[in-house]
């Protein structure tokens with residue numbers, strides 16, 4: 001079973017490419033679910049079908065659904081909110097304040113992804129293609145399961161009985177309050193469990209991969225590198241960058257202002273594509289079609305331009321080490337004697353020559369004649385490179401705080 005997530009900025013073509021990918025997979029004989037977690041649902045428009053919360057079969061092997069995030073919120077999270085509110089007002093917190101305190105940003109998207117996981121684990125589909133929301137949102141929510149389970153773990157550690165006693169004691173309600181606490185903690189436990197499951201699905205490279213969609217414009221290059229770094233740091237696997245709406249070059253015989261416009265736009269896009277090709281992730285392109293690609297036939301044409309004769313959802317390889325990791329090797333907190341190591345996985349790097357250069361907030365790594373540009377994680381932007389070494393396929397770059405910017 002494979003899960004392929006499409007994300008990227010607003011309007012770049014996430015929905016279209018997710019629908020195109022699902023359609024092509026179904027035509028190749030696989031059982032596919034195309035599902036949207038974006039509250040602004042438009043998957044149905046792309047597929048020219050009426051979609052709801054329950055998957056409907058649009059053609060042989062192709063099912064699609066819009067996850068109804070509102071209903072999810074009212075259901076599982078709603079129940080938990082009621083418990084939390086009771087708990088807080090029992091502790092003397094004003095009802096309105098309690099209301100505010102129990103609003104958890106991002107939980108809507110999170111529940112939607114948990115729903116995707118549930119669908120994926122029914123085993124009804126070989127591939128689940130997900131149309132996610134825009135990058136910033138998606139990024140934040142992809143990190144959320146981990147952040148939230150860490151938070152819950154701290155709040156309700158394993159020795160929960162002591163905590164229960166303590167919480168009940170705080171309200172002054174003593175033993176009578178016990179069942180309410182129990183229910184709240186059980187509900188939180190349930191949420192934490194869901195999150196852990198979701199997290200393990202998202203970080204499992206043998207099942208899940210992310211396609212980052214963009215349009216080839218100069219402004220997106222640096223941002224794309226930052227997004228790649230952030231996703232890699234969360235242990236998420238991006239298996240392709242997808243440049244959408246790529247223009248064809250006009251034939252040389254074509255003259256006139258329109259030809260000149262096209263020639264210039266084309267050259268500009270090609271320059272951006274050449275830069276994007278230096279990212280440490282494969283780059284694919286989808287052609288700009290003349291008409292909006294909606295409906296199966298048009299979507300298949302887009303998929304054809306994107307994948308050609310390659311498999312849109314190839315079986316993922318064995319679990320690989322993360323593309324990029326940061327670890328502290330000395331010091332603690334913000335101490336100036338801190339030292340960090342950035343570990344980049346570069347398969348086959350040991351065989352060839354290697355060159356390393358810092359370019360502002362990016363690192364240019366040239367190995368075996370190929371240059372890769374990697375955006376530095378924020379903590380390392382305030383450091384200088386003080387060394388580098390190879391360890392198997394890993395390039396370890398050593399960073400120490402730059403005193404002029406470290407504590408600012």
Ligand SMILES: Nc1ncnc2c1ncn2[C@@H]1O[C@H](COP(=O)(O)OP(=O)(O)OP(=O)(O)O)[C@@H](O)[C@H]1O
Pocket residue numbers: 008009010011012013014015016017038040042134244245246286287288289290291292293294302
């Ligand atoms: N390759 C393409 N050629 C021509 N038009 C395209 C192409 N890809 C997408 N479009 C059109 O661009 C518009 C935006 O695409 P789409 O809805 O897929 O983007 P999105 O990233 O899902 O947007 P949102 O962030 O709003 O969800 C749609 O009208 C779609 O038909």
Ligand SMILES: [Mg+2]
Pocket residue numbers: 014015016038042131
């Ligand atoms: Mg969309």
